[in-house]
Amino acid sequence: MNRIDYIVLIATILAIPLYGLWRTWKHPNLREYLKGDKTIRWGTIGLSVLATQAGPITFLSMPGQAYESGIGFIQNYFGQPFALIVVCAIFVPIYQRLKVYTAYEYLGQRFDGKTRYLGAFLFLIQRGIAAGITIYAPAIILSALLGWDLNLTIWLAGGFVIVYTVVGGTKIVSLTQRYQILVILIGMALAFGIAVYRLPADLSFTNALSLAGKMGKLQAVDFSLDPSRRYTFWSGVLGGFFLSLSYFGADQSQVQRYLAGGSLRSSRIGLLFNAIVKVPMQFLILLLGAMIFLFYQFEKPPMFFNQPSYQRAIENGHGPQLTTLQTRFDDVFTRKRDTIQAMTTGSPADTSALTAQIREFDAESRNIRDETRKILEQSGAGPKSKDSDYVFITFVINHLPHGVVGLLVAVIFCATMSATSAVLNALGSTTAVDLYRPLLRPKADDHHYVVATKWLTAAWGLVAIAVASFASLVENLIEAGNILASVFYGSILGLFLVAFFLRSVRGSAVFIGALLAQTLVLVLFFTLSISYLWYNVIGCGAVVIIAWLLQQTFFRNETPVAVR
């Protein structure tokens, strides 16, 4: 990065929050601080919901995911439109009618205090840790590749967010997210255009797609019923539906986004906007990864994208082994590139044989990279995240023009700031509204609660930075967040489904049901090795079944309460 990049980076990440602070600089009451004012329309809500979900992990990891395994990951989003419609039709009208600040406040009105506290507690644990991962994930990659100090990067990404989120509350979060997501979309579109432009001049875009398809990177939809396949249409619709329903219906970081402004119509249109644009947006991000894969078929890629880790292994005495692997890798790359060029310029009759050859070379390249990773782990220089997480940012730093590099690094910061601000806003609000107010200060004035929410938001910001400072990831960045969500989301969603659909079930039954279900999920998580998407389904199903059974047996004679 040169001076131009730093100017673009600093100007971009500072300008949006400063504009937000200027627009929201006043003393709001509690309603305005937690829900924003009535000027928030559906467009802002739609972009804000989009920005909250699409954190830095999406933009760093997803192109790398397509680079490694193709664009089939898109199917994980196929359940989302259905979930958003259920949220629009059932969840939003209830939240708006009861004028709740948080989703868990509704649980208190429908059941009782202890169920409300449990819902809020499960959310706070899960989101408090996830906020740390949201800050840590991009910081570890950017600091490694740009040579920045890790803790400085964490504070740069997290510190400024704490300040403006505390000052402006929900309105500044929605306002800044609108511009941050626009910067993100412009940056990603620019990266896509440059990746296509940098392909060989004699390779048309259609031929480039054909080539990527032949190399197995463009299978977007797979209707296979084979359960061993990782991403299929069916697993995406079913698993994605439950995960999205939990996320959009019961996660305060999203609920607070679409309740901003307070109009049922704006909330619904904002959510339907997401139901329509999410799949095309994710498709283009994944296709960018496929384009980067193609680019690296003609331009030699690093054998291992996480170069700092690679260099540490050399310093630790594994240089000779890595040099041998590098020689093999270079040889395979040259032969593969020559074969690809022969295929793109040769007669169609040779295509099948050449495609088979290219796939063999590609498999051999992957084997060499696997061997490299094992050597890095043996050397003690083991990377903390998958090598694919470094693909996109390596492409940006090494192959994009100055200025654009700064903008793309700003994209990662914007994504971090927008996702983190939404989560901190929700953590502070939930702690103040669902725990502090009912348990500690039930009868204070409005101003007291605004100040308390600000302090609690700042405290959660410091917790997130502390988690980021001590975190070390065990798996892919996308999966770390999704696993954490799946372990806790199921029980939270179960609470809400019982509230909406099992009118006979009351507080004690659902409270004990949720505790038992969460325990079951944690036991399964530590003892079984199943896809994380299942924990969500198991947790949700267990709450519903156990709560219903308890209500029919042990709590049969419990006094009914007015059902809302």
Added chain:
Amino acid sequence: MSGHDHPPFFATWRRAYVFAIALFAIEVAVLYAFTLRFS
């Protein structure tokens, strides 16, 4: 105002949901056509 209070209001939203699902179905169809063309 809730969606349950006004039947025409509810019907409008039902049409909006059907429209969103129809658009999603078109998106999946285009992606499947893309898969067949390029895989």
